[in-house]
Amino acid sequence: MSKYGMVLLLAGIIPFILSFYPPLKLYNNINALAKTILLILFIFGGWDIFATYRGHWSFNPETVSKIKIINLPLEEIMFFIVIPFSCIFTWEVIIFIKNKFK
Numbered sequence: 001m002s003k004y005g006m007v008l009l010l011a012g013i014i015p016f017i018l019s020f021y022p023p024l025k026l027y028n029n030i031n032a033l034a035k036t037i038l039l040i041l042f043i044f045g046g047w048d049i050f051a052t053y054r055g056h057w058s059f060n061p062e063t064v065s066k067i068k069i070i071n072l073p074l075e076e077i078m079f080f081i082v083i084p085f086s087c088i089f090t091w092e093v094i095i096f097i098k099n100k101f102k
Contacts, residue, residue, distance in 0.1 A: 064076070
């Protein structure tokens with residue numbers, strides 16, 4: 001596994017596992033979650049594709065895998081899925097805790 005992939009795994013594994021904690025009910029909003037992540041992937045992934053095409057942005061081949069999708073390393077595509085998911089999960093946990101201790 002690449003270094004970038006390891007960072008993504010570490011950033012996403014705990015939120016993913018805990019997202020199944022029943023009181024959070026994160027899975028009840030799966031459509032909204034998917035739409036949000038796809039929008040982020042489309043907007044920022046598109047920007048990344050453009051930036052790498054123009055040479056404004058690049059990826060160190062020593063830290064990413066050789067798998068590329070539209071000239072982006074697989075890890076960069078996964079970044080736009082894992083990090084937004086982790087952020088949304090964190091936000092939902094904050095709301096859950098806030099409501100629990102009112």
